[in-house]
Structures are given as C-alpha cells and as structure tokens.
Amino acid sequence: MINSPGQHICLDDLLSRQTSDQHPFELLSSLCEGAIAVDADCRIIWMSPKYRQLINIPEDKELIGTPIEELLPTTQLPRVLKSGKPTFVDLMQINRRWCVVTRMPLKDHDGTVMGAIGFIFYTELESLGPLFDKFARLKRQLEQQKLIRPSRYALDDLIGQSSVVQQLKRQARRAALLDTTVLLLGETGTGKELLAQGIHHASPRNGGPFVGINMAALPESLVEAELFGAAPGAYTGIEKGGRKGKVQLANGGTLFLDEIAEMPLAMQAKLLRVLQEREVEALGSNSLEQVDVRVIAATSKNLKQLVDEGEFRADLYYRLNVLPIRLAPLRDRKEDIPLLCQHMLESIQKQAQIPALELTDSARQWLYQYSWPGNVRELHNRLERGCVMAEGSAIEPEDLGAFDDLPTSETCITSFSPQLRAPSLSLSEIRLRTDKIALEQALEKTGGNKSKTAKLLGISRATLYERLKKCQANK
Template sequence: MNQLEALLSANDDNLLTLLSSLCQGSIAIDQFCKIVWISDAYREFLALPPDKELRGVHVEEILPSTQLPRVVQTGQPSFLDLMQINNQWCAVTRLPLKNPDNSVFGAIGFIFYHDLDALQPLFDKFARLRKQLVSQNLIRTSKYALDDLIGQSEPLLKIKRQALRAAQLDTTVLLLGETGTGKELLAQGIHNASPRSSGPFVGINMAALPESLVEAELFGAAAGAYTGASRQGRQGKIQLAEGGTLFLDEIADISPAIQAKLLRVIQEREVEALGSNRLEKVDVRIIAATSRNLKQQVDQGLFRADLYYRLNVLPLNLPPLRVRSSDIPSLSHYLLDKIQQETGLPPLQLSPQAIVWLQEYHWPGNVRELHNRLERACVMAEQDQITADDLGASEVTEIPLSEPSPKKQLHKQRDQAELSAIHHALQQCQFNKTLAAEYLGISRATLYNRLKRLT
C-alpha cells in the first residue's frame, strides 16, 4: 500500500464523501500516475462500467489528454483550466499532494461540467480589472518595447542601440532580416521609444492581402468607389495611423501601381483614396520591413528604385538567431514562461542537453521557430524537464552540401537568362505586366507564373 492509498484508507468515509460533494467528479493518482481512487460521478461521466476495476490503471489510459502527470512531475497546481472530455468542455482543477518536506506523493483532479456559464462573471471581472489597469497606465497598451528583445549578445545590443537612435528621428526606417527574426517586434519597439508613442501603431502584412484589395486597404476608398463599397466610404490603414506609425511588413510584395502611390505618401505626406479626386494630408511615420534582398529586387526591375531610396533612409539589419547563440538560453526561458502563462501549463525547465542542442541548431526559422518548438515541447514533454527529443531533435537532419551537377548548372543559367529577358521587357513596358507579356509573346498568366518561380 502506497502513501496515498494509506491516507485514503485511514479517512475512507469522511474524505471521499467530502471530495465527491465538492465537485461533479474527482480522481486521485499516486506518484506513479496510477489511479488510486475515482468518484462514481466521474466514472459515470466517462461512461465506464461500474464494475470495471480502475485502481492501479495509469490515468492516461482513461484520460489520454490529462495534465495530472504533469502536476505530479512538477509539483505545481493548475487552479483553473478548460479540458474537453467525451466531447464536452469541462472546468478542471488539479492539485499536487505533498509531504511536509515538499515531496510529491500524488495528485487529485476535480471537474465541473454543468453550468459553465457560471464562470462568466469571473471572466468579466478579469476584463474589467485589465481595462482599469490600462486606463491607469499600469500596463502597456502597445504590445512590445525594445526591452522585449531578449539577449545580451553584441549583435542584439547593437541593433537595439541603432533602433533607439532611429526612434528619436521622425524619418522612414527599413527593417531587413530573415523571416522570424522579430521585425514587427522591433517596429513596435521603435514606435514605443519615439515621440509618436502616444499615437496609434498600425501594422499591415502586404503579402497577406489580395492584390485587388491592397489599394482600398492601404489608402482607403471613397463612398461607392467599387461594387460593395460602404456608402460612407472607408479609411485606409494610412489614415488610421494618423499621428502615429504605419508598419508595412513584406514591402517587397507590393505591385508597381501601389509602389507609385506609396511614394507620393512618403514624398508629399498626402494620400488619395480609391475613387476619390481629393488629396488628404497625413502625418504618419513609416516603418517598412522585408525578408528579401530589396536592392536585388531593384536591380532586377521588380521594385522602383526611387521608392527603395525613400525607404532606405535608416536601414536596420536584424541578426539571425544562429549568430547570437549566446542569447538562446535566456530567450528560451523567457519564451517558456510566456507560453506556460498563456496555456496555464505547470512550468517546465530545459534539460542541460536540450540547451546544448538549442545552441547548436542552425534555426532557419529564427525566433519564430524557437517559439514553436518550445510550445510543442511544453505539450509533448512527459518528464519533469524538456529534453532535446521533445524539441524535435530526432527529426532534424542536416542536408549535405555538394557541388551542383552540370545539369543543375545548365538549368540555373537558363533560369537566369529567362529572368533577365523578363526584367528587360518590364523595363521597356514601364512595368506594365500585360504589355510585357505581349512583348515576350507569352500570356499574362505565364508571365506571373514564371516570375513567381524565378524570384
């Protein structure tokens, strides 16, 4: 008989009756995560036969998604969580059972599956408290500041110093760097450190917008400008950013027509809504970002040179994660705390081997990939520490570098020649893709497909 069984045996009538009356179902497990006791109500809720012997069965055999083993491993409670059991959402509470020396000898879980609407006042109270804190300026209304760039490596400290200096100047900033390096975080940090911090920060991902909607989304639309347009018209993102900062992510993806209109905004500080013949003055600071080589796009005729030079006033190059590996331990602990707070999971630490693997991995997806791997590990870890395998180390295979074959070299030369011809045609036709396609003797769709494949 283990310690929990002895405790339950000594207090059989009183303790079990009390547990059953406190909730709509309860279960207790020992330090090996095996069931020691389950209430009749919980058994009935799980549709288990009343004569099925459950004592000694591992809890995950009847509750595959349970977090009770995590509570046993970490010794940390989970006071309120939502869990789906038998296709029904339940409110659950999980508590560790500890000895006087703080060692864990089991855990107990309670479920409530009737009248979950009764929890709504709790959520409402939390929302009111948060709103009050915002109004009293006790929490930031903007999401990120420069201090949210975690690390002390020289490449990161350098970019933070550059960003702080750029924040004091009311001029255009161009953020360059690989995908996942934190360009939007840096953009918000610059905004919050600037004299415009009290104004709005409006971000838009240009690559995520269909080409047909970009103009209205960015510059706004006059009443009745197009079928389905609002009778009152609509403000664009530029107007919404009045007095603050406009962040244009993936700037390399905008069409030549939009490039021309954006150039006017930067040069003249005025905007013309779609379907309007009236120019409206705007006061915005523009921060643009791209993971592509924008200068190369200019050389290839895919991006206007005059707009590039207007955007490239203050270029900031974010370092990839692999060149600041000394930041990875502190960054990982910060992200783990954030993930565990958002998910309500008990805290888990990284094993020494996991930290070594994190620092040796090449991180093609940078900080975004690090966050995703840590989030998966928080869910999948079965020990009291996160291991390298929990992070997906066993799935990673290095691609050997080798010299390209003559056949691959021929394909590369052919692609380069084809791309050069397309760029020449675009320049000859003032970047009008329909005319460029006619010039080349191909369809407009073929031109788009080849541009997409070759760039």
C-alpha cells in the same frame, strides 16, 4: 489541508480526517463536479461517482490499480505527478464536453509526492459567461487607462545580452529620435515587427497609433483600399461614409509595412506620394487628404536586387532606405539562446497554465548547435512544442523535434549502405546498423571529438558512449 499558498494537498492530514463511513477524498469531491486520484505510479486509487458518470464507467467496474492514461489518454495528471506542481483553472475535454479542471499533487509532511488528484469544477461553461464578460470589461478598462499595453512591445522587450543585440538597441534608439522613414532588413522570424513597435514606443509619436499591415498577406485587388482607403460608392458593399485605409488610421503615429517587397508596383507610386508629400488619395476619390505618419518598412528580401530586376521602384527604394537597420539571424547570436529560452518558457507556461519545465543539458546542447533557419520565431515554436510534448519535469531534445529530420530506417536502407538492403535483416539489426552509420558520420564530421559528436547528435556523452559500446559489441 491545502498548504499555503495552495500548492498541494497534504495527504497525511487528509487521511487523518477519514471517518468510518466516508472516504477522505469524498470530503473534497463533494465540493466539485467530480474528482479522480492516482498514486505515485500514476495508477488510479480512487474515483468519485460523479466522475464515473461523466466518463460513462459502470459503477461495478473495478478501476483501482488501472494506469490513468489507459482510461484518459489526454490527462495531465502524470505531468503534475512528475513535476510536483499544480495546474489551476485549466480546460479539458472529456467525452466531447469541455470542463474546467484543477490538478494538485498529493504530498506527505516531508514534501514527497505520493500521488495527484484532479477536480472538475464546471461541466457547463455557459455558467462562466458572466465571469468571462467581467474579465473582458476590466481588460478594456485597463487598456483605456493605459495601465497595460496590449500586443505592444518596447525596446526592452528585445531579449538578448550579446553585442549584436546591444548594438541593435542603440541603433533603434537613435532611429526613434529622428522622425524619418526606417527600413528593417533581416530574415524571416528575426523580430522585425517587435523592433518596429519598440522604435514607435521610444519615439515622440508613442502617444499616437501603431498600425501594422503585412503586404504578403493582402490579395493584390485589396491593397489599394486597405492601404489608402476608399471613398463612398467606390465599390459595391462599402460603408456609407467610405472606408479609412491603414495610412489614415495611422495618422499622428506610425505605419508599419511588413514584407514591403510584396507591394504591387502600381501601389508603390501612391506610397511614394505619402512619403514625399504627406498626402493620400483614397480609392474612388478626387481629393487629397493630408496625413502625418511615420513609415517603418521591413523586408526579408534584397530590395536592391529587386530594383535592378525591375520588380521594385528605384525612387521608392531610395526613399525607404533612409535609416536601414539590419537584424542578425539567431545563428549569429547564439549566446542569447539561454536568455531567450528562459523568457519564452516562462511566457508559454504562464499562458498555457502548465507547471514550470526546464531544459535538460542535452536539449540545451541541441538548441545551441542547431542552425535556426526560422530564427527566434522557430525557437518559440519549438519551445512551445516541447512544453506540450514533455512527459516529465524537463524538456528533452526529442520533445523539441530534434530528430524529426533524421533519416528513417527505410531511407538508410535505400541510401546509406547496400548492406542494409539485405532481406534477411531483422528490424533490430536494421536499427543497430543505422545507429552505427549515423555515429560514424558524426564522428567523421567532428574529427573524432566525442563531446562535439554528442552535441551534433543532440545526445549526452554518456548516451554516445553507450551506443558506441553497443555497436562495437555487435560488429
């Protein structure tokens, strides 16, 4: 039976239903397009005939006892087996065909995981078209009724309990009350667009549109039409009624100009008119259009320096720099990392429909000691990578890419020590000496502190002592 609320299949109950002429798994496989089951060691214990046909396995080929990953390298059954948690309605490509699959752990009455089973419910995704269409209609309905907020953020979505984040939220709330231009300053990946949307939603303009545009992603030839619109006949291929620009689309709401430093000088004068006169002139038009728009600009560059170098208009800079708000880099608010990780992991796992994964202690240590040049965006990307690469129920430092930037054996041979360039060294000897050099450098950097050394290397203290012992024994 499937235990409420559908978290696993009770193996004892299933086996009790076995008849003399029918395998118990066939009772379940008859309801789907194919099924496969593995034991606690992730070895195949059963496969339905339909599944064999799908993966082109002859009926007479013996598969019992074969490790599942030898047959299906991309299978997620080992993860279900290790985590003890199911994955519902996932997509998997088998022999170049996309299939809708469900995977569930097999447990005994004591809750011990005895194996796992995977079901294929659909091999023709076209048959799911009406279901996808219905979901899309319901989503549009909810958006129109404003019951959900698509791709929008409030200030409460800014995750963190550090004093830096709390001060940032206070500044943003005060800025939201004033209907004036805001300039967001901060490194790439610090969350400037999230904060801009939060300010918009906390302002009296929250009933109006929020329109964002990344100036760095726009070719210079398209900037004017994209920002300020184009009149009918302004260029070949334009719509009969002309084209509205982002400024006109944001009328009554907020215009977010990301990477404002990348705006061409010629367009900066037109933006200045929007800010000062609240009017815009479309490309190819001789008339001015009144607009009611609040501008929030953002940059990761030093605008004042660009002004001094003649790369940015001074009058526009001072018009933008009315309410400057600086976002701190992640390395300056590392106490927020645990909360950010919790929030991001829940989001990633929900979106990807994978079992919940936790961070090991060594992974948390590495996250805390890392310098985060890519800030919060990089943290999200590394956690997403960890969820994909983790093979068990926990994410290790290597799953996060902790050792990607460590020197290879070849680098160590050529750069670290002349002793490693000896042609008679075996691969194991090279690895051992490379480990020794890395350990010595880390110990020197931390003043011999073992705990700090382990954190610096992204390993546990037990692993550190084990490697030190091995290096000592092979002196």
